[in-house]
Amino acid sequence: MNMRIHFARPVAAALLCAGLSVCLAGRLPAQAPSSAEEAAAIRRAFLHAWNGYERYAWGHDELLPLSRGHKDWYPASFLMTPVDAFDTMLLMGLTDEATRAKTLILDSLSFDRDFPVQVFEITIRLLGGLISAYQMDGDPRFLALARDLGARLLPAFRSRTGMPYRFVNLRTGAVSGPVSNPAEIGTLMLEFGTLSKLTGDQRYYDTAKRAVVALFQRRSRIGLVGSTIDVRTGAWVDKDSHVSGGIDSYYEYLLKSWLLFRDPDFGRMWDSSIAAVNRYLPDDRPTGLWYGHANMDSGERTLTHFGALDAFFAAVLAKSGDTVRAGRLMQSIYRMWTTFGIEPEELDYVTMQPVAAGYVLRPEAIESAYYLYRITGDRRYREMGRGMVDSLFRYCGAETGFAALGSVVTKEPRDQMESFFLAETLKYAYLLFAPSAALDFDAVVFNTEAHPIRRTWR
Numbered sequence: 060m061n062m063r064i065h066f067a068r069p070v071a072a073a074l075l076c077a078g079l080s081v082c083l084a085g086r087l088p089a090q091a092p093s094s095a096e097e098a099a100a101i102r103r104a105f106l107h108a109w110n111g112y113e114r115y116a117w118g119h120d121e122l123l124p125l126s127r128g129h130k131d132w133y134p135a136s137f138l139m140t141p142v143d144a145f146d147t148m149l150l151m152g153l154t155d156e157a158t159r160a161k162t163l164i165l166d167s168l169s170f171d172r173d174f175p176v177q178v179f180e181i182t183i184r185l186l187g188g189l190i191s192a193y194q195m196d197g198d199p200r201f202l203a204l205a206r207d208l209g210a211r212l213l214p215a216f217r218s219r220t221g222m223p224y225r226f227v228n229l230r231t232g233a234v235s236g237p238v239s240n241p242a243e244i245g246t247l248m249l250e251f252g253t254l255s256k257l258t259g260d261q262r263y264y265d266t267a268k269r270a271v272v273a274l275f276q277r278r279s280r281i282g283l284v285g286s287t288i289d290v291r292t293g294a295w296v297d298k299d300s301h302v303s304g305g306i307d308s309y310y311e312y313l314l315k316s317w318l319l320f321r322d323p324d325f326g327r328m329w330d331s332s333i334a335a336v337n338r339y340l341p342d343d344r345p346t347g348l349w350y351g352h353a354n355m356d357s358g359e360r361t362l363t364h365f366g367a368l369d370a371f372f373a374a375v376l377a378k379s380g381d382t383v384r385a386g387r388l389m390q391s392i393y394r395m396w397t398t399f400g401i402e403p404e405e406l407d408y409v410t411m412q413p414v415a416a417g418y419v420l421r422p423e424a425i426e427s428a429y430y431l432y433r434i435t436g437d438r439r440y441r442e443m444g445r446g447m448v449d450s451l452f453r454y455c456g457a458e459t460g461f462a463a464l465g466s467v468v469t470k471e472p473r474d475q476m477e478s479f480f481l482a483e484t485l486k487y488a489y490l491l492f493a494p495s496a497a498l499d500f501d502a503v504v505f506n507t508e509a510h511p512i513r514r515t516w517r
């Protein structure tokens with residue numbers, strides 16, 4: 060049975076929509092909802108998704124929104140959704156929900172597990188979530204959990220190069236997955252570095268930094284990195300360079316590690332990397348400015364693909380001060396989104412046809428609109444965000460929670476609601492419309508899972 064509900068149906072509309080006239084009648088409203096109304100609608104949408112989790116997936120990693128079931132990533136649950144969603148609840152003032160999530164986490168989350176986990180995902184979602192939970196809520200038990208997890212992840216870095224294996228057994232420290240990628244190697248610094256700052260144990264900072272430096276040192280003569288690398292030997296396995304999944308947040312963390320820790324080594328690595336990226340990857344086409352793929356040694360164009368994951372790059376450019384390129388890229392991202400009513404996972408930006416047609420509730424396009432709006436104050440970015448959020452609600456709203464799309468062309472639903480929908484997508488959407496006092500944008504650095512980290516140390 061197809062349980063996806065378009066906003067044309069009153070029940071979903073009433074739950075989720077601020078501008079009811081938009082959704083109920085499927086026509087443009089006489090007047091767009093105010094920012095406060097939009098923020099309130101996004102908060103209701105969050106509650107709708109969370110209530111689905113509480114009812115059908117409590118204690119598990121994720122809700123399956125269509126079958127009303129649950130999914131765990133591993134043989135035991137790590138409470139992926141509650142940990143990821145907790146700081147969004149605090150930001151939205153959802154006190155009762157936050158209290159229930161906190162009790163669940165503190166009563167039942169354990170990392171003493173005899174199976175391998177993916178270092179990158181566990182770090183950005185759980186370590187990042189626990190650190191921001193500690194910083195925002197103040198309960199030292201969150202930090203104790205983060206410290207325990209950090210210690211169990213450290214054996215992953217025991218390779219000859221210092222770059223981490225992809226998987227580590229949390230109980231035994233056994234490692235696997237030697238062929239990794241820049242994102243999984245280079246997106247650990249904010250979490251590990253902050254853990255050191257908060258605990259006084261320098262090992263986390265030094266270990267994660269050593270891995271980033273080892274990766275940076277293996278950049279090509281023209282300054283680019285490839286898609287996959289063997290952490291045992293340091294040899295590149297795939298030399299395709301891009302800002303898409305597998306590399307994306309490596310660049311994000313070079314910049315953000317510089318901003319958060321003020322460690323000049325990260326500033327230098329960022330400056331050198333962004334110069335190479337901006338030399339070889341941008342692709343100015345009649346369809347807009349894009350960042351495509353190129354060979355890391357020659358700089359020659361290999362693919363004209365850009366997708367939902369790549370959309371984070373406008374936010375990073377804006378955060379670095381390059382609002383001109385960021386603004387042009389945001390126009391392209393919005394075009395990618397509006398061509399199909401919602402963005403595909405991957406697009407050929409020459410033909411404007413999807414290469415991978417699904418949409419898994421990803422945040423990056425809305426994240427970039429939020430950054431650009433906060434940094435430039437230009438309301439056009441908020442309007443882009445409004446369009447994206449409205450269509451997301453329209454096409455992905457389900458009776459229970461929100462569902463990914465198998466195809467943005469057919470809009471067929473898929474039984475999946477990843478935790479980043481609550482950690483990131485709805486958080487950035489909410490912050491785009493909430494008063495700026497809801498979160499001081501300049502006082503935090505978001506990890507790649509949208510967990511805000513505050514520099515509480517000197």
Ligand code: DMJ
Pocket residue numbers: 183308368421422423479483507508
């Ligand atoms: C999230 O887990 C993070 O944003 C990560 O950097 C990329 N993929 C998802 C969201 O799309």
